[in-house]
Amino acid sequence: MDPLLAFVLPLLLGYAADLLLGDPRSWPHPVKLYGWLISQGTRLLNRGRARFWKGALLTITLCVAVYISFYFTLIVLSGWPVVYYAFSAVFVFFALANKSLLQEGKEVFDVLHQEGLEAGRRRLSWIVGRDTAHLSPDQIRIAVFESMSENLSDGVVAPLFFYAVLGLPGMMLYKMINTLDSMIGYKNGQYLYFGRFAARLDDVANFIPARITALLMILLYGSSRAWHFMIKYGPAHSSPNSGYPEAALAGILDCRFGGPNSYQGVVVHKPYIGENERSIEHGEFSKVMYLNHAVTFVMVISIIAVKYYFIWTAQQ
Numbered sequence: 149m150d151p152l153l154a155f156v157l158p159l160l161l162g163y164a165a166d167l168l169l170g171d172p173r174s175w176p177h178p179v180k181l182y183g184w185l186i187s188q189g190t191r192l193l194n195r196g197r198a199r200f201w202k203g204a205l206l207t208i209t210l211c212v213a214v215y216i217s218f219y220f221t222l223i224v225l226s227g228w229p230v231v232y233y234a235f236s237a238v239f240v241f242f243a244l245a246n247k248s249l250l251q252e253g254k255e256v257f258d259v260l261h262q263e264g265l266e267a268g269r270r271r272l273s274w275i276v277g278r279d280t281a282h283l284s285p286d287q288i289r290i291a292v293f294e295s296m297s298e299n300l301s302d303g304v305v306a307p308l309f310f311y312a313v314l315g316l317p318g319m320m321l322y323k324m325i326n327t328l329d330s331m332i333g334y335k336n337g338q339y340l341y342f343g344r345f346a347a348r349l350d351d352v353a354n355f356i357p358a359r360i361t362a363l364l365m366i367l368l369y370g371s372s373r374a375w376h377f378m379i380k381y382g383p384a385h386s387s388p389n390s391g392y393p394e395a396a397l398a399g400i401l402d403c404r405f406g407g408p409n410s411y412q413g414v415v416v417h418k419p420y421i422g423e424n425e426r427s428i429e430h431g432e433f434s435k436v437m438y439l440n441h442a443v444t445f446v447m448v449i450s451i452i453a454v455k456y457y458f459i460w461t462a463q464q
Contacts, residue, residue: 149229149232151459152455152456154226154229154232154233154236155315155452155455156452157233157236157237158233158236158237158240158316159240159311159448159451159452160448160452161233161237161241162236162237162241162242162243162244163240163244163444163448165237165238165240166244166246166247167247168247169241169247170248170251171245171247171248177242178239178242178320178323179242179323179327182210182214182323182324182327182328183327183331185210186206186210186327186328186331186332187331189209189210190206190331190332190342193205193206193342194332194342199341199342200342200344202342203332203339203341203342203343203344203345204345207328207345207346207349208345210324210328211321211324211325211328214317214320214321214323214324215314215317215318215320215321216317218239218316218317218320219317221235222235222236222315222316222317236316239316239319239320240311240316240319243307243311243319243322243323244303244304244307244444245299245303245304246303246304246441246444249295249299249300249303249304250296250437250440250441252274252275253275253292253293253295253296253433253436253437254433255271256268256271256272256275256288256292257289257292257430257433259271260272260285260288260289260430261430265284265285268285268288269281269283269288272288272291272292275292275295276291277411278291278409278410279409279410279411279412279413282410286427286428289428289430289432289433290403290404290428292433293397293401293405293428293436294394294405294406296397296436296440297365297393297394297396297397298390298393298394300365300393300440300443300444301354301357301358301360301361301389301390301392301393302326302354302357304361304440304443304444304447305358305360305364305443305444305447306322306326306353306354307319307322307323308444308447308448308451309322309356309357309360309447310322310353312454312455322353325346325349325350325353326350326353326354328346328350329343329349331343332346332347333346333347333350334347335347351387351388351389354389355388355389357389358390358392358393359389360447361392361393361396361443362378362382362392362396363378364443364446364447365393365396365397365400365439365443366378366396366399366400368439368442368443368446369400369439371399371400373399373400373402374395374396374397374398374399374400375399376399377395377396377398377399377421377422378392378395378396378399380395381394381395381398381406381419381420381421382395382396384419384421385406385418385419385421386418386419394406394421395421397436397439398421398422399422400435401428401432401435401436402422402424402426403422403424403425403428404421404422404423404424404425404426405420405421406418406419406421407420
């Protein structure tokens with residue numbers, strides 16, 4: 149089997165499928181299985197003493213199981229190239245989330261624009277963890293853009309980065325790490341210790357992809373202000389990673405993200421990202437949408453180019 153074709157073809161097919169289909173909510177999805185496994189492990193282990201170590205054990209076990217499962221499945225399928233390509237392409241498609249993220253954000257903007265403030269608040273609550281009942285139209289649009297910039301890293305660039313480094317098993321390993329963080333990586337009474345290892349592992353996994361995302365956004369838009377924002381505000385965010393793509397987007401749009409928000413009735417004070425407290429217009433969603441698509445496309449092409457270079461030099 150040609151190693152370049154085995155790498156490139158599933159990537160291009162999965163990327164194209166994501167562009168066309170997104171993630172239909174009714175379809176089966178490996179993340180749903182991940183979520184079930186995490187829930188069962190949490191139910192059994194998140195009790196009594198040594199919760200940090202129990203959470204670490206669950207995290208390591210699930211991550212190793214996912215990587216090994218996909219690694220050996222691909223070895224078995226390598227004797228049937230067509231099946232290998234199809235299997236790999238399907239899971240690349242499942243691992244990417246760009247179109248679905250854009251659809252979710254666009255629906256919030258459209259509902260707010262067409263049906264009013266209350267409908268916009270309800271629709272936003274589907275995609276963010278903050279309380280939405282008292283948000284203004286600007287706060288709703290800012291929440292969408294914050295979510296889109298963070299998820300461009302978590303849902304697109306990071307899976308592609310792990311595909312480039314570790315192939316499909318690495319890509320699906322990353323999805324498990326990210327799912328663990330989204331389910332148990334909270335700083336509350338229930339998960340403070342149990343989910344701490346998963347949260348730190350997610351921070352490590354996203355360290356490079358978050359910065360790649362921000363740099364690609366800045367390079368594609370050509371904004372010196374976005375570069376300044378990334379340097380100034382990226383490290384100030386409570387997350388070691390989310391602040392970088394958020395700061396880059398705030399600089400591109402010349403607006404202000406961050407600030408206090410309520411989560412389950414508790415006000416959390418986050419640092420402001422940006423300086424221009426201006427209104428966000430409905431039409432600005434298109435600019436962010438095209439930026440997301442551009443970052444994804446350039447990331448895919450860059451991965452293919454780097455892979456080709458390494459294979460070519462190895463054959464010389």
